[in-house]
Amino acid sequence: MNILVLTAHPDLSTSTANRKWFEALSDVDGIITRDLTAVGGPEMRFNPSVEQALLEQVDRVVLQFPFYWYSSPPVLKAWLDQVLLFGFAYGPDGKNLRGKELVLAISTGGPAESFQPGAFNSFTMSEFLTPFQQTALMTGMSYLPPFVLHSAMSRDQTNLNASVPALISHVTSTRLNYNAKLPDAESRQ
Numbered sequence: 001m002n003i004l005v006l007t008a009h010p011d012l013s014t015s016t017a018n019r020k021w022f023e024a025l026s027d028v029d030g031i032i033t034r035d036l037t038a039v040g041g042p043e044m045r046f047n048p049s050v051e052q053a054l055l056e057q058v059d060r061v062v063l064q065f066p067f068y069w070y071s072s073p074p075v076l077k078a079w080l081d082q083v084l085l086f087g088f089a090y091g092p093d094g095k096n097l098r099g100k101e102l103v104l105a106i107s108t109g110g111p112a113e114s115f116q117p118g119a120f121n122s123f124t125m126s127e128f129l130t131p132f133q134q135t136a137l138m139t140g141m142s143y144l145p146p147f148v149l150h151s152a153m154s155r156d157q158t159n160l161n162a163s164v165p166a167l168i169s170h171v172t173s174t175r176l177n178y179n180a181k182l183p184d185a186e187s188r189q
């Protein structure tokens with residue numbers, strides 16, 4: 001299985017979790033990693049033909065990012081807007097992503113228990129992530145359970161180090177099944 005990891009962090013040099021993940025995933029055979037901030041530059045401009053050609057080569061796309069204001073950093077939105085175009089990703093002839101898989105890999109500052117009704121963040125991660133899920137549905141991709149590392153700001157190296165093999169195992173697994181595992185069951189604190 002060929003996997004493309006799109007890393008969307010505004011500055012990996014200041015990152016703890018996402019830099020560690022990016023570096024570890026870059027060393028795995030069969031995975032292509034792409035630092036979207038480095039590719040798009042300060043203006044977040046992408047060449048759709050280049051990005052689309054990469055997407056066509058792979059079976060699974062992983063969107064990796066820190067959770068910012070209940071969504072992704074803006075570089076990922078810029079990439080989605082510029083690359084998932086009519087006639088490529090959707091529309092009568094836009095079938096190029098059909099049958100591919102989408103996996104999210106996210107670090108959050110908030111702890112796992114804060115993502116539920118009545119708690120600090122009020123909603124579950126599954127609820128916050130529905131725009132990504134619907135993007136997968138709209139483009140004919142299979143939306144697989146996300147990998148979520150909570151409390152990522154605690155700089156807890158043990159927790160962070162443990163997340164690396166878990167992340168690699170998750171994103172390379174051929175046994176991910178959306179119906180079998182609810183996304184929140186995947187969350188790590």
Ligand SMILES: Cc1cc2nc3c(=O)[nH]c(=O)nc-3n(C[C@H](O)[C@H](O)[C@H](O)COP(=O)(O)O)c2cc1C
Nearest residue numbers: 015016017018066067068069070107108109110152
């Ligand atoms: C602008 C900004 C917005 C953030 N919004 C959230 C948020 O909505 N929920 C949350 O749990 N953490 C939030 N955080 C915390 C980040 O998710 C956390 O710092 C990040 O996952 C750590 O990853 P890194 O070490 O790769 O930067 C935010 C951080 C920043 C800088």
